[in-house]
Amino acid sequence: MAEAHPVGFQWVVEAKARGATVIHVDPRYTRTSALADIHVPLRAGSDIAFLGGLVNYVLQHDLWFRDYVLAYTNASFVVREQFRDTEDLDGLFSGYDPEERKYESESWQYDGIKVGADEQDPEERVTKYEQKGSGHQFGSGGAALDPGEPVKDLTLQHPRCVLNVLKRHFARYTPELVQEICGVPPALFDKVARALTSASGRDKTAAFVYSVGWTQHTVGVQYIRSAAILQLLLGNMGRPGGGIVALRGHASIQGSTDIPTLYNLLPGYLPMPHALEHESLHEYLHLNTPRGGFYGQMPAYLVSLLKAYWGDNALPTNEFCFDYLPKLTGDHSSYPTVISQVEGKCKGYFIFGENPAVGSANAKMQRMGLSNLDWLVVRDFSLIETATWWKDGPEIETGEIRTEDVGTEVFFFPAAAHTEKSGSFTNTQRLLQWRHKAVEPQDDQRSDLWFVFHLGRVIREKLRVANGAAVDSRDRPVLELTWDYPTEGSHADPDAESVLREINGWDADGKALSGYTSLQDDGSTVCGCWIYCGVYADEVNQAARRKPGSEQNWVAPEWGWAWPMNRRVLYNRASADPDGRPWSERKALVWWDEKDAKWTGHDVPDFADDKRPSYEPGYGARAADAIGGADPFVMQTDGKGWLYVPSGLTDGPLPTHYEPHESPFTNPLYSQQANPARQVFSRRDNLSNPSGAERGADVFPYVFTTYRLTEHHTAGGMSRWLPYLAELQPEFFCEVSPELARERGLAHLGWATIVTARAAVEARVLVTERMVPLTVQGRVVHQVGLPYHWGANGYVTGDAANELVGLALDPNVHIQESKASSCDIRPGRRPRGPALLQLVDNYRRRAGITVETADFQ
Amino acid sequence: MSRMGFFTDTSICIGCKACEVACKEWNSVPDDGFNLLGMSFDNTGMLGANSWRHVAFIEQSKPVAQPDAHVRWLMSSDVCKHCTHAGCLDVCPTGSLFRTEFGTVVVQEDICNGCGYCVPACPYGVIDRREDDGRVWKCTLCYDRIGDGLEPACAKACPTDSIQFGELDELRERARGRVDELVSAGVVDARLYGASPDDGVGGAGAFFLLLDEPEVYGLPPDPVVPTRDLASMWRHAAAAAGVFLGLGVAAFAGRRSS
Amino acid sequence: MTERRRGGERLMVPKAEFSSYYGKPVLKRPVWEERYIAGYLFTGGIAAGTALLAAGADVTGQPSLRRSMRLSSLAALAVSGFALVRDLGRPERFANMLRVFKPTSPMSVGSWLLSAFALPTGIGVMDEVPALVPRPLRSVVRRLSRPAAVSAAALGSGVATYTAVLICDTSAPSWHAAYPEMPFVFAGSALSGSAGLALMVAPIREAGSARTLAVAGALLELSAAQRMERRLGFVGEPYREHASGRKLKAAKAMTVAGVATTVLLGRRSRAGAFLAGAALFGASALTRFGVFEAGVISTEDPAYTVRPQRERVGEG
Numbered sequence A: 001m002a003e004a005h006p007v008g009f010q011w012v013v014e015a016k017a018r019g020a021t022v023i024h025v026d027p028r029y030t031r032t033s034a035l036a037d038i039h040v041p042l043r044a045g046s047d048i049a050f051l052g053g054l055v056n057y058v059l060q061h062d063l064w065f066r067d068y069v070l071a072y073t074n075a076s077f078v079v080r081e082q083f084r085d086t087e088d089l090d091g092l093f094s095g096y097d098p099e100e101r102k103y104e105s106e107s108w109q110y111d112g113i114k115v116g117a118d119e120q121d122p123e124e125r126v127t128k129y130e131q132k133g134s135g136h137q138f139g140s141g142g143a144a145l146d147p148g149e150p151v152k153d154l155t156l157q158h159p160r161c162v163l164n165v166l167k168r169h170f171a172r173y174t175p176e177l178v179q180e181i182c183g184v185p186p187a188l189f190d191k192v193a194r195a196l197t198s199a200s201g202r203d204k205t206a207a208f209v210y211s212v213g214w215t216q217h218t219v220g221v222q223y224i225r226s227a228a229i230l231q232l233l234l235g236n237m238g239r240p241g242g243g244i245v246a247l248r249g250h251a252s253i254q255g256s257t258d259i260p261t262l263y264n265l266l267p268g269y270l271p272m273p274h275a276l277e278h279e280s281l282h283e284y285l286h287l288n289t290p291r292g293g294f295y296g297q298m299p300a301y302l303v304s305l306l307k308a309y310w311g312d313n314a315l316p317t318n319e320f321c322f323d324y325l326p327k328l329t330g331d332h333s334s335y336p337t338v339i340s341q342v343e344g345k346c347k348g349y350f351i352f353g354e355n356p357a358v359g360s361a362n363a364k365m366q367r368m369g370l371s372n373l374d375w376l377v378v379r380d381f382s383l384i385e386t387a388t389w390w391k392d393g394p395e396i397e398t399g400e401i402r403t404e405d406v407g408t409e410v411f412f413f414p415a416a417a418h419t420e421k422s423g424s425f426t427n428t429q430r431l432l433q434w435r436h437k438a439v440e441p442q443d444d445q446r447s448d449l450w451f452v453f454h455l456g457r458v459i460r461e462k463l464r465v466a467n468g469a470a471v472d473s474r475d476r477p478v479l480e481l482t483w484d485y486p487t488e489g490s491h492a493d494p495d496a497e498s499v500l501r502e503i504n505g506w507d508a509d510g511k512a513l514s515g516y517t518s519l520q521d522d523g524s525t526v527c528g529c530w531i532y533c534g535v536y537a538d539e540v541n542q543a544a545r546r547k548p549g550s551e552q553n554w555v556a557p558e559w560g561w562a563w564p565m566n567r568r569v570l571y572n573r574a575s576a577d578p579d580g581r582p583w584s585e586r587k588a589l590v591w592w593d594e595k596d597a598k599w600t601g602h603d604v605p606d607f608a609d610d611k612r613p614s615y616e617p618g619y620g621a622r623a624a625d626a627i628g629g630a631d632p633f634v635m636q637t638d639g640k641g642w643l644y645v646p647s648g649l650t651d652g653p654l655p656t657h658y659e660p661h662e663s664p665f666t667n668p669l670y671s672q673q674a675n676p677a678r679q680v681f682s683r684r685d686n687l688s689n690p691s692g693a694e695r696g697a698d699v700f701p702y703v704f705t706t707y708r709l710t711e712h713h714t715a716g717g718m719s720r721w722l723p724y725l726a727e728l729q730p731e732f733f734c735e736v737s738p739e740l741a742r743e744r745g746l747a748h749l750g751w752a753t754i755v756t757a758r759a760a761v762e763a764r765v766l767v768t769e770r771m772v773p774l775t776v777q778g779r780v781v782h783q784v785g786l787p788y789h790w791g792a793n794g795y796v797t798g799d800a801a802n803e804l805v806g807l808a809l810d811p812n813v814h815i816q817e818s819k820a821s822s823c824d825i826r827p828g829r830r831p832r833g834p835a836l837l838q839l840v841d842n843y844r845r846r847a848g849i850t851v852e853t854a855d856f857q
Numbered sequence B: 001m002s003r004m005g006f007f008t009d010t011s012i013c014i015g016c017k018a019c020e021v022a023c024k025e026w027n028s029v030p031d032d033g034f035n036l037l038g039m040s041f042d043n044t045g046m047l048g049a050n051s052w053r054h055v056a057f058i059e060q061s062k063p064v065a066q067p068d069a070h071v072r073w074l075m076s077s078d079v080c081k082h083c084t085h086a087g088c089l090d091v092c093p094t095g096s097l098f099r100t101e102f103g104t105v106v107v108q109e110d111i112c113n114g115c116g117y118c119v120p121a122c123p124y125g126v127i128d129r130r131e132d133d134g135r136v137w138k139c140t141l142c143y144d145r146i147g148d149g150l151e152p153a154c155a156k157a158c159p160t161d162s163i164q165f166g167e168l169d170e171l172r173e174r175a176r177g178r179v180d181e182l183v184s185a186g187v188v189d190a191r192l193y194g195a196s197p198d199d200g201v202g203g204a205g206a207f208f209l210l211l212d213e214p215e216v217y218g219l220p221p222d223p224v225v226p227t228r229d230l231a232s233m234w235r236h237a238a239a240a241a242g243v244f245l246g247l248g249v250a251a252f253a254g255r256r257s258s
Numbered sequence C: 001m002t003e004r005r006r007g008g009e010r011l012m013v014p015k016a017e018f019s020s021y022y023g024k025p026v027l028k029r030p031v032w033e034e035r036y037i038a039g040y041l042f043t044g045g046i047a048a049g050t051a052l053l054a055a056g057a058d059v060t061g062q063p064s065l066r067r068s069m070r071l072s073s074l075a076a077l078a079v080s081g082f083a084l085v086r087d088l089g090r091p092e093r094f095a096n097m098l099r100v101f102k103p104t105s106p107m108s109v110g111s112w113l114l115s116a117f118a119l120p121t122g123i124g125v126m127d128e129v130p131a132l133v134p135r136p137l138r139s140v141v142r143r144l145s146r147p148a149a150v151s152a153a154a155l156g157s158g159v160a161t162y163t164a165v166l167i168c169d170t171s172a173p174s175w176h177a178a179y180p181e182m183p184f185v186f187a188g189s190a191l192s193g194s195a196g197l198a199l200m201v202a203p204i205r206e207a208g209s210a211r212t213l214a215v216a217g218a219l220l221e222l223s224a225a226q227r228m229e230r231r232l233g234f235v236g237e238p239y240r241e242h243a244s245g246r247k248l249k250a251a252k253a254m255t256v257a258g259v260a261t262t263v264l265l266g267r268r269s270r271a272g273a274f275l276a277g278a279a280l281f282g283a284s285a286l287t288r289f290g291v292f293e294a295g296v297i298s299t300e301d302p303a304y305t306v307r308p309q310r311e312r313v314g315e316g
């Protein structure tokens, strides 16, 4: 965190000064470790075992927060008889389909819930796989529960109640197993377990902070699930000082999931309609609207969104232009898109603020895809590798790309920086903060808002001319869009505040809405993103508020604006007990005020403010009304924290340890080596290292992980071109332990070549005791650290670590496994030109790598 | 105008180098070359005409801060000490170096004639001459900012408040408290450097909380302003001059004038 | 000494050595260019020594010695001025030197001293070369000749010794620690060097005092240097070792040889006197270059900074 979120880390330093114990779990000893009380070096890719060990520790020693867990989680829910755990099926959950390599999740359901398996015919189920194909779609909601009441056993005696399922599932996660998988000695594990559990309970809370060290795995989502289970058991959710803090990436990357740049989501985590499943608005709402929870109002959210898109053209009579929405036909996420470029199916590409030729896994495949386009638009500050690969990319040197053969027409547009345009950043706390333009962009530099708006304007003009009077229905979705933002300044930049106001939405009289509860499904309200509704309440840009913390309470509600409804701690109703009293004075955040019969407190209650703690939803109650007065997790369909996930995840209701897609070790738990639902694209241009017991795995005996340095930013576009940053970390290097240096004859400041099935890169060697060899399964394992910031352009250049990384993805969110793979490392620089390909080929031959290897075990 | 200075608490430095960058941005200091030094994460090397803040990185096997840690990683942001008795200022023949109303030591670039005398005069090796323009440059303690009531750029940018700017007396007070805090928390190596008014430079305007010996960070253990002995130097020189003349007179004494 | 080789390939990020930061110097290397500043130390000494000899010659009525010494003095002064300006980069920058008078700055004091010294030195030369002076003024110059000679010698004693303070008033360990003896070394070196020059240019009959001064100056320099090195111990190392140490050893050898030749042949043969003088003149130059380098070397190796200071404060 000190490395990649230094400014946020000041609060950790402050907490430490106030007596907090800081624990850093990381394969490497980093700048964060330097300030931590405890550093836990573990093998990259083994955290589920570590966290599972902690879950087991909490359950075995009865350290879980009984009152909290019983009331606020699904611990007492009884799971269907058909459910089989990985412990029963040697690494598979019930419902696995070996052909599809996907799970059908019906057997994971609770007792008492009706599931549609029986009524469904097979091919419809196939589309269901695809539509459910992304856990992202349940971003802040969680999956819709099929109808019915789950069977519960509040005595927790029932062998199939979630808590007992959990106990059995994690029983084997002992300190010894943790040591065998992670290389963490029991003494250190015990130290962490004590520190964590002693910091949780009525008077204390512990927080988990993670970022991509936990997500870039073929089991990334399940990593976070493990933490969620632990935090729910310890009662650390929805309470001050608790939670699981997902540190985000680029400025406003949170905003770009709320109002997404993701292919499968509409604003506010509404699922993108599927071509086969959602032929009508009715079908869409029927299939996606859960009975309970805030998503119960999905019709109001979606209709208001359609009104924002198509304004007066969106009418009840035409389903509010629902068919104007693009529909999914499958997985259109980033990597499959690149593959379709390579295959010649995807012909044009817009790249706004991204440098995939350096920043994305299997960088060569990215460049090969770019080389196979008709046109490419790149908007950036400088001529990044993604704009110049065709003349100076690595394939030019190896002869794999000849400039004269590249048919792609490349358009480069200089972008305006955040200082040159107004707008909002949404940070990791869901906090929107407004940014005012400081200076006008120079020359041809323009904001992205300018580009998109005027591109749309020009296209609409051309279509209007082309169509004349008789408008081709194909063009209506574009022509009928509301595209009328006021512009300002010499460049005719659209007024960003008018966009924010549209996102907030307005009522029938055109007055800005004050919150999503006033949204209607009859077309009388307009709202660009329901969770942001209220950011422009009272016609005021609430995100622009900057009242100093010293002039308000410690929650500082008047600094910026947080979705939903300016609530700073999500699910904060859990900070009070079922009767609405704070669990402890020390940890009071919101509580039920009997006198005024309403919820109140330091923070804005994340709860219907007049709903009594004793409220019981009547039968057939819907949406928010279906949430009981003691059910804090209001976005979930049942208001509960899910220890066990009956539906919504593609790779199982519980996290369990699988080895990374490429690993020098076998999975000691099951014969199922890696996540059976992971996405692997086995192709000539995306080969995998043999893994585990596979023949040739020993050719890649080391683990490597990639990461960031404070001094650089991601693919380098924002640091390699700035001398003041570039000089601070001028060269691509690898971090290795003295032991590995000795084993492989690597010299400090010398060169090393790192090799995988995809490629070989060269890096300067930094031998450091911060890298420690670990003992895993009785064997010493060395880890190699590779920062991934360099490429061919800028003040400082070097090979890109992403040449090494292959495409093996998490099945829920399609993120690449760039944090834990296997490799070989050797002294000296890499060969140049075609000889480089030779070297990689030799490795493939030695390891017997084919399209099949490491594809599936 | 009370004396202003820095208390740099290296025990909470995270080595982010924001101070180095902020300083260069504010003062338009040129880059210092793109060289990988292999000194842990330090690619700046040392203070100089083109680096007015320098973050040192020291990797130690000696576990101190964390009992069961195998290594310790010290980070510390160095800067001009703005000495009470400043060697650079004392020896400057042109008056280019001067003491501001904040008690800081600043170079006036329009007066500096590049004689370079201040360079070896500094007991901390801070000030240096720029190759291209031949004049010397160093931290100004953001004379232009603090004059307007702003805190120096480096302190402003420091996320953890490792760099604390303020009135020297108050800072010294705070620093002593911080050391006690750390020592009682078991960080026995914590000690102040440059905080004492009776050290060799009469106390530094920018002082530090260190977790090891100064020389580990590249700082002199007991710096002394060279001019402390200047009077004695002149006395010796006068004596030598006397001998010089005396020998001359003696040598010619024998010969009578014609 | 440094704990590890600087640069090159090391086996790993060097273990933090408690005596230094990656063997990097603590101090800044003086930016002065050796040939100019060491040269300046030398020529300043010669200008001063020759002024002294000129005065002596004037008082004792040895015209050719006086003439040659006065010319040498101005020449040396000119060279030292040139060296100073070259090191500053631009001539006008010397003007800034006289912006203020700062007693705490030996360079400031020196600048004024040198400027003051220039006046009588100039008058002396005008007196020797009347052609330089407009007729009506010649009598004035004549009358000023004696006072000028004497004041030049007096100021010269400062010029010869202030340069020692100039370098000792720095943090360069080997210079600073040497301040008690350095002025005597410089004074002696100035005398022997200048006397050496006199032996080279003056007729034997007028070189008697020069021979005496040569020997006296040499003895002064050698004994002071001896004392200095014995006292300094570790920080004195650069005076004994490295390139600087070798230069100083050579300088001593040449001085001794010069003295011997002076005593044995100085009075007998012109050639002998010339040889002796050349040896002493060269030795004086070598001494200043050796001393200069010693100081520089002492800034480049952190050991010379850290070790003595560590001993001073004791193990922290």
Ligand SMILES: Nc1nc2c(c(=O)[nH]1)N[C@H]1C(S)=C(S)[C@@H](COP(=O)(O)OP(=O)(O)OC[C@H]3O[C@@H](n4cnc5c(=O)[nH]c(N)nc54)[C@H](O)[C@@H]3O)O[C@H]1N2
Pocket (backbone or CB within 6 Å): A001, A003, A004, A005, A025, A026, A027, A028, A030, A043, A044, A045, A046, A047, A210, A211, A212, A213, A214, A247, A248, A249, A250, A705, A706, A707, A708, A709, A710, A711, A712, A713, A714, A715, A819, A820
């Ligand atoms: N200075 C700077 N700041 C940044 C960025 C930048 O490039 N530079 N990028 C921004 C972006 S886009 C993002 S997404 C965030 C990312 O922020 P972080 O996630 O903090 O960044 P990383 O360095 O990629 O990964 C963090 C750590 O994960 C560790 N790690 C690797 N594998 C594992 C594992 O299996 N388990 C565990 N426990 N740890 C593992 C790595 O050693 C590394 O230290 O940072 C943002 N902030």
Ligand SMILES: Nc1nc2c(c(=O)[nH]1)N[C@H]1C(S)=C(S)[C@@H](COP(=O)(O)OP(=O)(O)OC[C@H]3O[C@@H](n4cnc5c(=O)[nH]c(N)nc54)[C@H](O)[C@@H]3O)O[C@H]1N2
Pocket (backbone or CB within 6 Å): A212, A216, A249, A250, A352, A353, A354, A355, A356, A358, A359, A360, A361, A379, A380, A381, A382, A384, A415, A416, A417, A418, A448, A706, A707, A708, A713, A714, A715, A716, A717, A718, A788, A801, A802, A805, A818
């Ligand atoms: N091996 C490995 N690979 C990784 C990761 C890893 O940890 N390891 N991390 C992954 C993660 S988390 C991320 S986020 C990606 C990041 O990878 P990329 O997003 O591809 O890399 P960036 O350098 O952040 O690209 C952002 C570009 O946007 C430009 N830019 C900045 N502001 C603007 C703007 O306002 N408008 C426009 N048009 N352009 C702008 C910048 O100049 C920069 O070139 O890398 C991923 N790849």
Ligand code: SF4
Pocket (backbone or CB within 6 Å): A004, A005, A006, A007, A008, A251
């Ligand atoms: S770069 Fe911006 S967002 Fe990232 S830590 Fe620094 S200040 Fe925060």
Ligand code: SF4
Pocket (backbone or CB within 6 Å): B080, B081, B082, B083, B085, B086, B087, B088, B089, B105, B121, B122, B123, B124, B125, B126, B127, B138
């Ligand atoms: S540290 Fe050096 S440069 Fe800074 S004031 Fe002191 S003597 Fe001058």
Ligand code: SF4
Pocket (backbone or CB within 6 Å): B088, B091, B092, B093, B094, B095, B096, B097, B107, B111, B112, B113, B114, B115, B116, B117, B118, B119, B135, B136
């Ligand atoms: S270099 Fe400039 S600042 Fe330094 S002493 Fe000479 S004149 Fe003064």
Ligand code: SF4
Pocket (backbone or CB within 6 Å): B022, B023, B024, B026, B027, B052, B053, B079, B138, B139, B140, B141, B142, B143, B152, B153, B154, B155
């Ligand atoms: S005070 Fe100003 S000049 Fe000095 S280091 Fe900090 S930023 Fe640079």
Ligand code: SF4
Pocket (backbone or CB within 6 Å): B012, B013, B014, B015, B016, B017, B018, B019, B020, B055, B075, B076, B077, B157, B158, B159, B160, B161, B162, B163
């Ligand atoms: S900004 Fe602060 S924390 Fe960062 S390196 Fe400088 S002193 Fe350390």
Ligand SMILES: [Mo]
Pocket (backbone or CB within 6 Å): A212, A248, A249, A250, A253
């Ligand atoms: Mo990211």
